[in-house]
Amino acid sequence: MDVSDVKILILGAGGLGCEIVKTLALYGLPELHIVDMDTIELTNLNRQFLFSTRDIGKPKASVAAEAINRLQIPCKNGVTGFVHVVPHNQDLTQFNDDFISQFDIIVSGLDSIEARRWINFKLHDVTVKSNFKTVIPFIDGATEGLMGNCKLIVPGFTSCYECSLSTLPQNTETYPLCTLASNPRTLAHCIQYASIILWPREFPNRPHDLESPDDLQWLYEKSLHRAEEFNIHHSTLTTRYVLGVLKSIIPSVTTTNSIIAGQCCKQAIDLLTDKIDIETCPTFTMYNGEAGATMFSYRHERDASCTVCSVFA
């Protein structure tokens, strides 16, 4: 493939997205697109290095694109001009088929499983509809704490994102109602009681909004009261603690993002330069940095009953 005329779409301008767009820009690829519908927050800055405190509140995709475009990074591979990044501050599921079909590769660093499922479905759909004229490889990165993975999905050739859904951890913690209602023993029980039972009783017409400091404070006070009432040790209870229990916040650090994003970009470049054979190459790479730094790769088997990719079997 001719690398001088390559267009890559990057999904997400968060921890992985910033790393992906930086690394691909350093390869001097001419045109990169980046999509994200979020705005920048202070808690992003320990890893989303294209942003600074001045950018808080601004759209991530625009600021990331501007950070790269401003530097005027020369294109490589015989192309004149600078690397150009096009931002899309929007929900990626609003992209139509024509827009998506213009890209050679899609690299994702999303934080949502649903968005990944959508693009996975869309790319397989495009492949079928075009009768294999348009086959866009999808490289998906994901991290949590010191662990991460990188998945290479080529519609029709490899297993797809949907096939690997069952390998995702199930981290939804649920508690029996009787524990919350009559036998609370931990702070989490008190917080869930405030959230699931007290809030709807007090505000039957609206769910709580964890972005609202007032709502959070209300939940905190009710949780604290509950903990006091049941003699549960509460010196660690803060609004941050309440948020941590009610909202699944993923631990994240720059190193893991850099490793997984680097892995995604390496796969993208290897694909563009025909270094790997998509019919036989390993497709999933798993990384764990908690004890040593372990990385291994294997070819994920296609799920024969997969609702998305079994049409190709």
Place this chain on the structure above:
Amino acid sequence: MINTSFDSNQGGLSCIRTSVKDQGPRALVQVMADQINGGLDDRYDRQLMIWGHSGQDLLSQSHVCVVDDNQTLLMRECVKSLALMGIHEITVVFGSSNGSDFVNKSNSDILGFDALESMNPDVTFHIWNENAVPIDSQHKLWNSFSIVICLCTAGPLLQRVMKLSAVPLIMASTNDNLGFVRLIGSEPHCVIDSHGHFTFDLRLNRMWPELAEYHESFDVKNMSQEEVSSLPYSVLLYNVGKSLKSKNIPINRKSVRAEFIELHDSILSGPLTNDLNFVEAERSSFLLYDQSGPFPHNLTNILNSFHAEPNSTINRWVYQFVRCIRIFYDLRGDLPVSAFIPDMESSTKLFNAQKAVYQRKAAKDKSEIMRILAKENYSLIPEPLIDKMLENLKHLDAIKMGSLSSATRTISEKPKFNKLLSLQNDRHDTTFVSPAMASILGAMVSQECVKLLTHQYVPVENTLLYDGDSNETSTFIL
């Protein structure tokens, strides 16, 4: 602030803050206290979930030196990660031949120093040309660093680094699709918290009198259904164990399960799966099998790793603490009890009562540990660290670091590693590193650096080879 030269008249040496390892115990008492740093919380929130305030506080007092002949992308990626994670002070020493364009070119560079410096206002940078740093490897400047990261593969700068002996050293390089990271140190490295998975030990077969009394206080067979439902699973387990013993039936998975069903069906109706405390009890039935509490191998490993008291402060504290745990164990025949027990489906009242039994014993054991520590003259260990280690007995560990003398040894089982070394020895051009390789290796280097600084998670023991052709790593001792 960027210092572009090393000048002791302008405060050069004196402005370098002492690194954590050289600070007196008093400073570390603060560090270990897990205090909340208000404003810092939000920026580091997502990584505080990984290593906590105690880890972050150690980073915020560290001074890391990164040495590289050329200003490679690998070095920039490494410095970027260190800066973002909140290392207090970063000194970059670069070779004299390529230095000058470094700062000049930085404006148009995505990972230039202007960019790196603006990434985190908490970090102080120093950029030094090799001609400006002391030639003597024993100079106190070198000892003021918490860790030195060496990315050069040849030349006078490497020769100088190879003479450093007191400071932990990380060496790394990459060529084509291969990269390696090696951890070098004059003594083993102690881990305060490996964050590994483990199961609670409730001491159900090694009870102290109060715990036995508590468990004996329930006449389970004569309780109402409601009362039985409010019991923590440990009480159910205890009763099953006792009943099997009285019948002289050996305790194993099958016998425990049968006994559980019998106990359940004699009091409650419906399937066992309807009663959460029974479900939990069955899931934890292994707690009945474990007859003895042998001295854990991770603690033995720490004691065996050192021939003398460790030099670095935290290593010394961990070693001293584990020595006292061994003394305690030899006296009592068991480890100190943890104050933390898992949540058990039960009434609040019974759970709190049971928790209090464990907490009282844990407090008593801790005070005995404190007495042993004082008797051994180990009184400098900060109490918050003692609490943390008591909580983490199964997560303490020691790993062996590599030595400088073996730094360039080849090994026959690792042809790719030998290839990498030979490329270096041929003074192959290492200035070009692919952006992806730099991103991966630079981050791996800084992650190992942070593991060493925080004494959390287990560092590589002691050489890591990353193979970009197969997308796999392998670890070996060199």
